[in-house]
Amino acid sequence: MINFYKNACCLGALLAIGFVAHTQTIKKLTPYVNPFIGTGAVKGSLSGNNYPGATVPFGMVQLSPDTRDEPEWDAACGYDHNDNFIAGFSHTHLSGTGAPDLFDILFMPYTGDEKTRAGNAQQAGIGYGSRFSHDQESARAGYYQVKLDDYGINVELTATEHAGFHKYSFPKKSKGRVIIDLNHSLKKPNFGCHVIAAQFHMVNDHTIEGFRVITGWAKLRKVYFYAEFNKVIKSNDLVDGGTQYFDQQLLNGTDLRAVLNFDPADGTPLMAKVGLSTVSTQNAKLNLVTEIPAWDFTKTVAQADAKWERELDKIQVEGTSQQKQIFYTALYHTLIQPNNYADVNGDYTDIDYTTHNTKGGFYSTFSLWDTYRAAHPLYTLIQPERSAGFVNSMISQYKAYGYLPIWQLWGQENYCMIGNHAIPVIVDAVLKGIPGIDINQAYEAVKNSSVTDHPGSPFKVWEKFGYIPENVLSQSVSVTLEMGYDDWCVAQLAKKLHKTADYTRFIKRSQYFRNLYDAQTGFFRAKNTDGKRLAPFNPLQYGGNGGNPYTEGNAWQYDWYVPHDVKGLIALFGGEQQFTAKLDTFFTLNSKPGEVNGNASGFIGQYAHGNEPSHHITYLYNYAGQPWKTQRYVAKICSELYNTSSSGYAGNEDCGQMSAWYVFSAMGFYPVNPASGVYVIGTPVMRKSVMLLPLNKRFTVLAPNSSAENIYIQSARLNGKPYTHTFITQQDIMKGGTLEFVMGPKANEHWGIGLADRPTN
Template identity: 35%
Template sequence: MKNRSLSRKKTGAQTRRRLGFALTLTLTLAVAARAETHDAVEWVNPYIGTGSGSIGYGGTMPFVTPPFGMTNWTAQTRQNRLSVVSYKYEDTVLQGFMSTHQPAIWMGDYGYLTLVPQVGALATTPEARQMRFNHADEIARPDYYSVWMTAKDGSRLRAEITATERCAYMRFTFPKNASGRVLVEASRPGVAGEAKFDAAKHEITGYNPDRTDRNLGPFALPNFKGYFVVEFRQSWKNAKTYGADGAGSHGAYAEFGAGEMVEARIGTSFLSVEQARENLRKEIPAWDFDGVQKKLRVTWNDKLGRISVEGATDDQKKIVYTGIYHALLYPRVFSEYGRYYSAFDDKVHEGESYTAYSIWDTFRAENSLITLLAPERVPGMITALLQNYKEGGWMPKWPNPSYTNIMIGTHADSLVAEALVKGFTGFDRKTAWDAVYKDAMTPPEGDTTRRWLDREPHTPYEARGGLTYYKQLGYIPTDKTDEAASRTIEDSYDDWCVAQVAKALGRQKDYEFFLKRSLNYKHLFNPAVGLMNGKTSTGAWAPLGGGRDNPTNRSVSGWTEGDAWVYTWGGLHDIPGLVAMMGGADKYNAKLDQHFAGRHNVHSNEPSHHYGYLYDYSGQPWKTQAKVREIANAEYANQPSGIDGDDDCGQMSAWYLFTAMGFYPVNPASGEYMIGSPMFGKVSLRLGNGKTFTVLAKNNSATNLYIQSATLNGKALNEPVVRYSDILQGSTLEFVMGAKPSKWASEWRGKAIKD
């Protein structure tokens, strides 16, 4: 998903050359300088996505954190806020090193904390405390970050970071001839945070109650706080608080002797200062920086090693392993050893919890990737959504950490359906049904009196805005509800998901009801233009909108982050039904050709992610093979601007990973993956059940991108589909590749849902 004020929509051809980009040389030298080992961590380039350039801007940050870590740690080159993240590759100054929970550029932070090493006069504001640095003096890996900085007096300081799930370990090296200071910024002006010091314990403690989602969600959360404990190994010479404004202190600082290396262990919590201290005792019990770093490296190597590739260039390997790193950051852990704070009822509960689900984005491929790379997490992640339902009344769209009313649909239904279809257990099935049924049948408060504007502040929880009309008319009218046409299509997919939940639970009548209702998307097909088209409450066609030459106001045409061209293929669950509505495969293919030729495919935003795979359904799979290779080569690179568009909690990365392996979940809750064009000679996927799924592509190359034939476990495969059940068995999927299109799998069409 993209903040519309920030979205960068392409105006030129999708394919663009990346040669000559100056930062590539810097990155290559940095990687070579630290290539003493060849483990998977060394192939991660955390700078990918952190800069703007010839490809785009991914809005990522070079986090030091374990997979799904509750708290991420990064260098701060600018003060983050809604629409600005903490680190931008082009920046040349550092303002500190922070704990952050900001998952994407268009989302805000909450409960954050910043540590700043200093020499000279006390400087508390971001502008006054900043120090110069360059990337040649940086090391950035998932397990370790370090940088040398230049203070205003010309002296050099060094910072190092490693981390655990909820804590961090930092080391600061000060000049031999200057006293050092460590500033702990608990909160910012206008925020009633608190910091205090305890000389006997060598620690600074406090909390930060700030959370950006208060501007979007419906709830006040008076008990919310991000707590912290900062313990120093060395005794300090002096400590003070600063920035007191009557409501608390903005921070505190400790001063040390000249030339010292100062070590700090930082614990974070959303329960209490005492819990932050307990988290620290459990996760970093000893003063052993190298031991913590090595353990984190082992953790990352285990996860990164779930995918191995052969036949990839060095740049491709870096894109792959950085993609795994990005994809395994979210959703983030939000529980602390059997307890968690709920941002849905403002209380502490027992159990496991997660947050930072960018569901409108991640239901497409990121969540499906987690079912393969981290299946042990899936039951807890679904349970967390169901707990949110019980505590706040609904499963959330985008918890950060509470309701934010960002985006449309109730795609948590897709996550629940996918878990059930794929055979996951460990969550309450009755509660799962109750939650998805409420999504599908209960209109939100004030549904007919609100237009449900995008990111409208302080509204009730939006759920399926316009559901009242959807139930009455079979579609959501553009004159009653914003983004109505997009909502109709996405709600239809969610109905299909609810039908799958009903089927899994033996609710046959509910299954039939929601399966039939999932065809509501058909009400918007306008045969006169061969595209989906919004409708008014009288049944009249709304202005078509869409297209770069016809940017009709979306509140009139009914689209969200797309247009008629983008959303025509939005019914993920019934592509064969769309083929039939368009008049058959030939007309469908002609329209899809027109879609790509007209530059309507905007890969930087998620609704277009499955489009390259759609020729699989219409007898021209060779076009899918060419198109997905083209997109992968144009939209991803081993450079700071190497992700075209916000990574959106790993969705952009997940698209590349699936495409590189040769298959993609067009309908993620179906358990089916559509076959594209494997990018490497061999990919091995090590599964949680101990088996390995292998993709072999004989004669594969940049030009030999077309599938000539395929086998699954030695038997001929003549459909462009591989199933989750095939993957779990540890199957071998083998392709013979060639330079020219073939008729492989051209007879397969798939089955449309019947009325």
């Protein structure tokens, strides 16, 4: 593939020029971001599991309300729109995940007239939250506000990359207090969660610092903070479990809360600035004073808004107001993570708990089973410099740990989910010529991570049997299919580097999916080490994360997971006619009650948009000469399974993947094979989409008559010439240009059906 990034030394300057010029000609985009989308489900459904609080693109801090004292999986982000209680405002959160963690350094303002300081400290131990209502709550990109009903306090929050900024407006003459809780976390002892050590240190009468070391979904995280207030701390009550200490300067323990007492409110807000670090309180202070040097809350809000505006500006769309709100909120969600955990001086805590330094940022929060599918391919288009940072951070784990991330959180590996999906992310970035990546280091990392046994990846068994036996590793069908795809990716990089023996080895392994295909039933079915298939077999039966051959899905949904060899899959099914007939059944077959588990939602027949195994399937009709059916189902998903309400997603948003699906699909194409550089055309939702690319190029998609009725492509032109391919390549996009569609209400069954018009992988 052509390296469109070879002039990387000029990239930053050219991008900056492009952003300035482009921004001058458009309306602001941040008003279209609605952080409440996907924050709470209607009864019996999933919604997104998103938080509404303040953050900046790829920032370490996510300052947001927690509506649960001990969040669990159903409010893994800490917030549920159906709740009417706020426990406090913590500084770190996960966006749309299916498991909870973080919730670090919780602050909560309150008022009180306790007769004794013992009573004041006691309140810190028995509960200090407040009721609230949504009609006194607001949020936008980089800003959050709520009125605490029980105390009459108006809370405003904003953030920088490494710091949070709080503004509390107390009722006049009320006694202002702030609780800092270092024990607030996910529900203990889930994931073995407990605080190992914590500390408060009163630095002076305006400042408190400290840390906590905690284990949970991410193992042994160190979180340091440095907090300054704009008013004098008149006294403090420090609490360790049931023991209270008054006006003490230092306290160590495992169940710590601090009550900071201030003079009665005089009509001016109490403000707090809080810096975080994984390294030390000194670095937390450095982060704070560097990013928020003054007490100008309004300016910090404006700076956060400007950072979001710059990133959102990289894709300009035209459509209805509702479509733009869904689109830009989705784009916003894709840009929340991965998170840069390196301090402003480049220090960060590596996976081996030693301090390292980097000039390019150190990123974590890699929900790779989700995000390799669409979020990371999107980053290669609109975040090439950060894509290099993501890849180099993954390679850093390989160097220290021996293999690439599976699911990395706060710099730690938690082994969640299956496959080795850092591999397609790295291979995709290298093959697309993203600058700043050492190709030889990248190849070493992807190859050795594919031959070294590690949890969930028994490669010796893999090569011995040519599949994963269920009695060796559960979820065996899903693991076999997904590891086969990862092996195809390794093979492509081996081919680029002329490593013939490696290419032969890995391309052979990429075909192991054939060893589980059962022609009699037409499904991929599990085998044990004796070669016998598991019985009885019900293709509608769901698996979760163990105890079943399928991961968060069923045999129907995994029947289509061979993104690197769809042509081979079509042949397995008996040809194009049988393939499309089975797709038709897939999209119309309803399962029986009780056969669907909590990981599946957003159904169209057996298609479950609420979870990732289904995400590419609507686009498979293109490979068999029926692209109008892809157009029909993509339009249906975009219009019915995304909305502007708190239940605006069909399932967990999963660190940007659910959103990236919409961003791509609304523009008109999607990466079925995420590492191929090929995007399969669906149907454009937006009337116009413009991607601002490196080297000041733009790629424009026009569909001026696209509407709720006009969902079918009648014809297309690329740069003025007739275009009949049902795919477009990275090379086409990066050159810049215009892809224009004529849309209509009836399917054109003649466009894009030729053999040469179909995607090849």
